[in-house]
Amino acid sequence: MNIPEQVAGETTGGSITPPARIARASVRPVQTLDLLTQREMASLANADASLHELFRRCALAILNTDGYVDDARKVYEAYADFDVRVIPEPRGLKLELFNAPGEAFVDGKMIEGIRHHLFSALRDIVYTEHKLAEQQTFDLISSEGITDAVFRILRNANVVRSNVQPRLVVCWGGHSISRTEYDYSKTVGYSLGLRGFDICTGCGPGAMKGPMKGAAIAHAKQLNRDTRYVGLSEPGIIAAESPNAIVSELVIMPDIEKRLEAFVRVAHGILVFPGGVGTAEEIMFLLGIKMHPDNAHIELPLIFTGPAESAAYFAQIDAFLRDCLGEEVAKHYTIINGDAAAVARSMKASIKAVRRQRIEQNESFSYSWTMHIPKELQQPFLPSHENMAALSLHRDQPSHQLVAELRRAFSGIVAGNVKDFGVRAVETHGPYQLHGSGEVVAGLSGLLEGFVRDGRMKIDPSTYRPCFEVASSS
Numbered sequence: 001m002n003i004p005e006q007v008a009g010e011t012t013g014g015s016i017t018p019p020a021r022i023a024r025a026s027v028r029p030v031q032t033l034d035l036l037t038q039r040e041m042a043s044l045a046n047a048d049a050s051l052h053e054l055f056r057r058c059a060l061a062i063l064n065t066d067g068y069v070d071d072a073r074k075v076y077e078a079y080a081d082f083d084v085r086v087i088p089e090p091r092g093l094k095l096e097l098f099n100a101p102g103e104a105f106v107d108g109k110m111i112e113g114i115r116h117h118l119f120s121a122l123r124d125i126v127y128t129e130h131k132l133a134e135q136q137t138f139d140l141i142s143s144e145g146i147t148d149a150v151f152r153i154l155r156n157a158n159v160v161r162s163n164v165q166p167r168l169v170v171c172w173g174g175h176s177i178s179r180t181e182y183d184y185s186k187t188v189g190y191s192l193g194l195r196g197f198d199i200c201t202g203c204g205p206g207a208m209k210g211p212m213k214g215a216a217i218a219h220a221k222q223l224n225r226d227t228r229y230v231g232l233s234e235p236g237i238i239a240a241e242s243p244n245a246i247v248s249e250l251v252i253m254p255d256i257e258k259r260l261e262a263f264v265r266v267a268h269g270i271l272v273f274p275g276g277v278g279t280a281e282e283i284m285f286l287l288g289i290k291m292h293p294d295n296a297h298i299e300l301p302l303i304f305t306g307p308a309e310s311a312a313y314f315a316q317i318d319a320f321l322r323d324c325l326g327e328e329v330a331k332h333y334t335i336i337n338g339d340a341a342a343v344a345r346s347m348k349a350s351i352k353a354v355r356r357q358r359i360e361q362n363e364s365f366s367y368s369w370t371m372h373i374p375k376e377l378q379q380p381f382l383p384s385h386e387n388m389a390a391l392s393l394h395r396d397q398p399s400h401q402l403v404a405e406l407r408r409a410f411s412g413i414v415a416g417n418v419k420d421f422g423v424r425a426v427e428t429h430g431p432y433q434l435h436g437s438g439e440v441v442a443g444l445s446g447l448l449e450g451f452v453r454d455g456r457m458k459i460d461p462s463t464y465r466p467c468f469e470v471a472s473s474s
Contacts, residue, residue: 022102044086055084056084058235063114064103079101084098164366167197171199171211172270174278174279182206193215193218194218198215203244233250235254258378277414304336314337316450406440434469
């Protein structure tokens with residue numbers, strides 16, 4: 001790697017830039033994209049402008065891992081002159097970086113975990129686009145084709161393997177949580193790690209980092225070196241939230257729907273910690289699957305958990321779900337508050353049942369093929385003002401359809417709060433309009449108001465303006 005040059009930081013317009021930037025550096029992959037043909041490297045180097053900009057933003061977020069600021073727009077402004085170029089060479093490609101965050105380097109060398117994440121992003125965003133999308137070997141129309149595409153992306157990243165045992169616990173939860181909730185998520189991760197479980201999260205901060213950190217300590221105590229810390233993201237999210245430094249296997253799925261499908265198909269059990277609208281979206285996606293009649297035979301444990309101090313959070317979630325979807329929804333999840341060891345013991349017992357079922361059904365341990373995911377949950381949702389206003393949030397429809405509509409509503413609210421394109425759309429056109437009736441409207445409005453009141457959004461409460469308005473339908 002070239003010895004990078006440092007550029008001193010500066011302060012302009014009230015925003016603070018980092019104390020040092022790397023003017024120029026080059027870096028090569030290790031065990032990722034290390035064997036490419038000349039044609040493949042040329043395609044990476046000549047990616048179109050939109051694909052290059054997407055990779056540039058994701059690369060900047062990765063290089064800002066554990067950086068001085070976690071506000072995506074401030075990072076973009078501070079590093080407006082950051083750029084990355086793919087350089088083909090006879091012995092393999094390299095990346096050239098310009099004006100990169102200094103925190104990604106130590107004594108002139110890029111931190112190894114960040115280098116691995118950087119080339120994982122290149123693999124998933126550019127290489128997968130070229131090999132699978134441009135060559136039209138993905139069927140993204142049929143439900144079966146989408147499931148196959150998700151598998152192939154995960155296989156390309158070496159996440160699905162033939163020699164794994166059922167021990168991967170997916171952990172969902174908010175990036176903006178209290179210190180008490182973060183410490184509890186670490187304790188749960190520790191309890192899981194002591195029992196040999198690996199962790200998969202959305203790879204960001206907060207409840208996505210805590211379980212990994214706790215599990216890492218437990219794995220070290222148990223002298224367990226065969227460990228996995230899987231992070232699943234998508235371009236819009238990773239560009240707004242840097243992956244945490246504990247992630248050892250980073251995969252960037254093409255969109256939020258394929259990311260969610262990847263979570264549930266690789267999971268052997270799922271834990272949900274306190275969170276905000278993104279966590280609510282994930283819950284809706286999973287319940288839409290678990291409540292579908294075709295999945296009545298599928299074992300996939302779901303536990304809601306938080307510290308005792310956060311019991312009111314899950315009481316609110318539970319009440320919302322029962323009001324919207326009926327009392328039968330409660331049989332699909334368990335709530336355990338304030339007892340990390342009980343969570344781990346419950347998960348261990350449930351995953352034994354998952355293992356037995358997979359063996360009986362001759363199902364893969366690494367990827368659940370037999371789980372049915374309704375097509376309405378697989379199709380990408382563009383949270384435009386028109387599409388958000390067209391959502392039908394009422395109980396006079398099958399539960400799985402209402403769950404799909406609620407999932408889309410939460411997806412749009414995530415975009416309006418976190419993703420750059422959504423934030424800009426709300427600034428330009430005003431808040432999204434959501435239409436519904438009865439218990440659904442009241443429950444949704446109350447739940448979202450609670451998220452704002454309790455600070456469960458990564459936004460300064462003093463300057464926050466809701467990105468949505470709820471309007472009752474006649």
